[in-house]
Amino acid sequence: MSVDPFLYSYVASExxxxxxxxxxxxxxKGFWVYVILEGQAKVTQxxxxxxxxxxxxxxxxxxxxxxxxxxxEGIRSASVTASGQxxxxxxxTERLSSEYDVLSPQLKELISALISRLKDMTRRASALSLxxx
Amino acid sequence: xxxxxxxxPPIQRLNYKKGELIVKEGDYGISIYKVIKGKVEVFTxxxxxxxxxxxxxxxxxxxxxxxxxxxxxxxxxxxxxVEISELEAxxxxxxxxxxxxxxxxxxxxxxxxxxxxxxxxxxxGSLTTKIEEEKEKESRxxxxxxxxxxxxxxxxxxxxxxxVAFIPGVRLDGLIKDISRGGMAMGISPENVASFSxxxxxxxxxxxxxxxxxxxxxxxKIVTIRKDLDPGSVLLGMAFTNLTEHNQKTLGFFLMP
Numbered sequence: 485m486s487v488d489p490f491l492y493s494y495v496a497s498e499x500x501x502x503x504x505x506x507x508x509x510x511x512x513k514g515f516w517v518y519v520i521l522e523g524q525a526k527v528t529q530x531x532x533x534x535x536x537x538x539x540x541x542x543x544x545x546x547x548x549x550x551x552x553x554x555x556x557e558g559i560r561s562a563s564v565t566a567s568g569q570x571x572x573x574x575x576x577t578e579r580l581s582s583e584y585d586v587l588s589p590q591l592k593e594l595i596s597a598l599i600s601r602l603k604d605m606t607r608r609a610s611a612l613s614l615x616x617x
Numbered sequence: 618x619x620x621x622x623x624x625x626p627p628i629q630r631l632n633y634k635k636g637e638l639i640v641k642e643g644d645y646g647i648s649i650y651k652v653i654k655g656k657v658e659v660f661t662x663x664x665x666x667x668x669x670x671x672x673x674x675x676x677x678x679x680x681x682x683x684x685x686x687x688x689x690x691x692x693x694x695x696x697x698x699v700e701i702s703e704l705e706a707x708x709x710x711x712x713x714x715x716x717x718x719x720x721x722x723x724x725x726x727x728x729x730x731x732x733x734x735x736x737x738x739x740x741x742g743s744l745t746t747k748i749e750e751e752k753e754k755e756s757r758x759x760x761x762x763x764x765x766x767x768x769x770x771x772x773x774x775x776x777x778x779x780x781v782a783f784i785p786g787v788r789l790d791g792l793i794k795d796i797s798r799g800g801m802a803m804g805i806s807p808e809n810v811a812s813f814s815x816x817x818x819x820x821x822x823x824x825x826x827x828x829x830x831x832x833x834x835x836x837x838k839i840v841t842i843r844k845d846l847d848p849g850s851v852l853l854g855m856a857f858t859n860l861t862e863h864n865q866k867t868l869g870f871f872l873m874p
Contacts, residue, residue, distance in 0.1 A: 490721045517726075539733070546726050575722075583720045590707065591715050594649065595727060597678035602730060604671065605737040612744040 495573035501566040508564040517549045523570030529562045529610045536610035629706040633698035640696040648706040649680045655702025661694045665843040669816045752840040756800025756856035769797040776825035800856040835860045
């Protein structure tokens, strides 16, 4: 297993999903943050003309983290589906949030700017990838 | 560190006129900007092939990529004021120290977000270029699916055009330089570009009278913008997005060799 020990120390519980099991569904609400402990998962997004695979997640990749840095109501911006059997860890978000809360307002502003840019670019890229013939 | 407890990094207020460049793609700048007043445009590419990435208004941050890279990478996009704007420039040193000292797991997670963002920027950039190349071929009358080339007729016809998103009273002048079944090249005054959005993807209604006296109307989308050919004029490569059957016939008849 190639997940760093410091990250593993934040894992509060573990879950296993079968192939094609939906871990996160786009548009649903959720505040959990995950890390892949074993296996792979696909990140997909609905675009006007169909479903786009945005990313493939591997061991050590964290996902679902964007909601942690936003004041919003935790709407998931993409779906994550198991690609083969996958074991995920659920991170201790309370601990992470309390670490985040003490950062300076400017650094927080910066991080949230980064996240909205990421969402915007992902949206744009998935819309474009369907225009290819 | 003596200044480790300082609560705010040095902040500078900057004022920009409409059209002024704030950040240049490829430069090694270190400042992070927060828009206080006005509107700025984030774009990539050079004069003849600009792609707008975002329009940014008050309270938004720009230049944050450089901060998280540690200023070892050049700016990935340019920024220019699209109206009179006031910005705050933050010196990133203190923020950078704070970032580096974040708890390890938090930093690991935010580092991952940044890597995704860098990759997404690249993916988006390459997709846009690819699509524009295809559309440019189309507008030049080189359909992607067929080797046959559309005949492209050189004309110098004045035309009127306006943004498809109708703005009452707006009527701009252009000069159609050549036209084919799929698109056209149109020269316009740089003033038009300064007054209304002219970026790839923008759609306009265009009307003109062909040399044979027939009226032609269509909607067309900007595919390429070239400002380097002639200092007094901007050349738009446009692809037709809507050409009614009647207008198709008019154009087809005119294009017959």
